[in-house]
Amino acid sequence: MTSSESLSFFSPEYSTPKMFPLTPSPTPAPTHKRGSPSPMSQIIMAKQALNQPLTPEMSHEIKNKPIVQYVVPRQRRRTNPAVWCAAILCMMFCLLLILFGIGTLVIFLSIKPRNPVFDTSNASLSVIYLDSPKYMNGDFTFIANFTNPNKKLDVRFEHLVIELFFSDSLIATQVLQPFSQRQRETRLIQVHMISSLVYLPPISAFKLQKQVLSNRVVYNIRGTFKVRVNIGLIHYSYWLHGRCQLEMTSPPTGALITHSCRTKR
Numbered sequence: 001m002t003s004s005e006s007l008s009f010f011s012p013e014y015s016t017p018k019m020f021p022l023t024p025s026p027t028p029a030p031t032h033k034r035g036s037p038s039p040m041s042q043i044i045m046a047k048q049a050l051n052q053p054l055t056p057e058m059s060h061e062i063k064n065k066p067i068v069q070y071v072v073p074r075q076r077r078r079t080n081p082a083v084w085c086a087a088i089l090c091m092m093f094c095l096l097l098i099l100f101g102i103g104t105l106v107i108f109l110s111i112k113p114r115n116p117v118f119d120t121s122n123a124s125l126s127v128i129y130l131d132s133p134k135y136m137n138g139d140f141t142f143i144a145n146f147t148n149p150n151k152k153l154d155v156r157f158e159h160l161v162i163e164l165f166f167s168d169s170l171i172a173t174q175v176l177q178p179f180s181q182r183q184r185e186t187r188l189i190q191v192h193m194i195s196s197l198v199y200l201p202p203i204s205a206f207k208l209q210k211q212v213l214s215n216r217v218v219y220n221i222r223g224t225f226k227v228r229v230n231i232g233l234i235h236y237s238y239w240l241h242g243r244c245q246l247e248m249t250s251p252p253t254g255a256l257i258t259h260s261c262r263t264k265r
Helices: 003-009 039-049 056-064 081-111 202-214
Strands: 117-132 135-147 154-166 169-176 179-181 186-199 217-231 234-248 254-264
Touching (some): 117 202, 117 217, 117 234, 135 154, 135 169, 169 186, 202 217
Antiparallel strands (some): 117 135, 117 254, 135 186, 154 169, 154 179, 217 234
């Protein structure tokens, strides 16, 4: 080593060590478990517990703090086999009910059922007299005409009640025996109705006496019938109501002058 080199080695440039600036290491961010409150939140909650007012910085931190949501997956449950069996049975029942309704509708549209008709062709009034101004006695007979207008259906009258009225006052009642009618069949039944000591209001009694003297007596017939219709294996029943108004001459030879009848369900 030369002298120059030795001098340079012990020169101040080499004798004094160089100083390098030290950069501070970054401060690690505070870590806390997810879902647990942060230290700042703990401070805020502690201050709230002590009824201390919050500073604007703390309120800002609370507003900007992200909300952590947790989704818990649902566990699938197996459907009970009894529930499946009940659902299948209900579906089959609904299908059968729909098919039955469609079949019934088709049958009704093809057959076009009609209501039987109640009418009268003849009537006679042989007796009317008053035992007192309020009690009436009478003898009345008429021919009941039942007609089945259906071309493909048979009907049966299961319950028949016929009532005789004068001026809205019931004066006689008759019950007929059940019977059946084939397609387009007509049945005539003689109905004999007797009134014995039937009470009449004074206005109705005075009206009856006036009609007898004028040779024009008006009676009203009301019939209530329960009709049964059979369509193969299908059958149904309904109530039928017949109304007739008759105008006759006075007894003892009371004959039918005019009449009007209607039948409805």
